[in-house]
Amino acid sequence: MSVSHPMPAASPIAATPFRPTGPLMGVLPLAIGIVVAVLLHVILPGFVGPYYSRIVIDIGIAIILAVSLNIVNGMTGQFSIGHAGFMTVGGYTAGLITYYGSYFIWGTLGKHGVFLGTGEWLFAASCIVGGLVAAGAGYIVGLPSLRLRGDYLAIVTLGFGEILRVVLQQTGKVLDDGAAIRAAGWSQWLPPPVGGAIGFDGIPKYTNLFWVYTFVTITVVVAYRLKHSSLGRAMISVREDEIAAQAMGVNIARQKVLAFVMAAFFAGVAGGLFAHERGVIISPKDAGFQRSFDYVIMTVLGGRGSISGVTLAAIILTALPELLRDFEQYRLIVFALLLIVMMIVRPQGLFGIHEIWHFWRRRSR
């Protein structure tokens, strides 16, 4: 008897899309992303001018933040509203390195080297160090997630951002005299002089389309690979059912903390990009609730665990306010309304846990 296995009629969505396998498939998306980053860098500013180029940079930074937050809020099912805190930790750390580093290495501030020159490599390294320091913060903030859930965890992460904001306000004036910086003793570096409430002014403005979209590529590829790896499935199992996850041998404590650490790393990198962006002075208020809230909305809107959905939400929610005049005044109201409507109409987000192309396949069947 020949038994056929028909596609179940009730099956909503075939959730096994193409899965990258083999070493080539691991490197290919990265390579493509970096080529796109170079093209953007070379071509885009000439076409659209500096104003729109800056919006595209903002979009890239938002994508990194939203996609990384999605590892905690979407995949692992924890609820963090302190993501901007990790971003700020990374931003200040990276800024410290390039600002004071420039004085130590070259004796002067300002950009050093051309595209892909020494200055840019110092900058790229500073973003990664910023990410690592933020990851350390993520570990500490992630620990309460082992005992707390839901609202209580949200309050801890919120508290982290707010405490950071207040602490940063207490820091001293930025040193701007090469000789004095070289002569400064230990006591002047602790706490680091990063400008207090006014913000960390004077950070060299290295951020450009190339670096932003290179890091966007890395973030998205890592998130996508994670989602389809055994580690990522373990994170999702924590979101779905903690008891069953443990029965499968999943160490849920480890998964939760790991999610926080990974998300915080990428947020820290994004912070480095943000701190070095032209027209930006990173300041304590960047650690606060408002900015974290923006990224939460992007993940909620995009869907719990849908990387493409969250990316799309990050693009729209970053571009829209820039393109609509006077939007800034109504920002919080509109975003809050959007969130409420979403919760009522489509609580799983626009795309749920599915990627956008799954919907294409469904329609074309």
Next chain:
Amino acid sequence: MLSINDLSVSYGSIQALRGISLHVEAGEIVTLIGGNGAGKSTTLRTVSGLLSPRSGQIQFEGQAIQGQPPHLIAQRGLVHVPEGRGIFANLTVEENLQLGAYFRHDKAGIRTDRERALTLFPRVRERLQQQAGTLSGGEQQMLAIARALLSRPKLLMLDEPSLGLAPQIVQTIFQVIREINQEGTTILLVEQNASMALQVAHRAYVLEVGCIQMEGDAKALAASDDVRKAYLGAH
């Protein structure tokens, strides 16, 4: 294989288990029956490490396991299919199965066990790409057991696999439980459906309000007047 000695468990001030002792030997199907709130699920949750006992010992293969974290207990081969099945609703059936083998690295062994589980449950095989939350209750129970088999359990603990299922599906599931056991997996089965449980089990314990009331050979218990009156609906 598993021995529980004088185990007491409380939820705050509510004492759910009052010093129960039981043992399961390798190769057996042992069932734990009793009414609502008797403490059956509490027993399984404590054995699998989800709850910490107030006092008492739990030994698995000669080693004390009380107080160990649940994921390590699962990795020892003591696998719990919780009440309500614990399906990962937003993942596909296939991904659910993959999570069953989460802590294993022997690819060949996983493939064998997957094949075996899917042979036991052809309906699961037909639905590998379906989202697990859209399965029927019976299919979800089949998936839960199939997934647990991918952990290659030495002792499989099933909490009310018949809950809310049509009699025909219950028959299928109990048939499979028997087959799994004949292939060498020891089973601790918690059930409210005492008649089915006593048919398939070798030995049985009757739990009431946190105490073991009766124990013994399953056929003998099924024939005893007390059990017939209380659990088998005889008059």
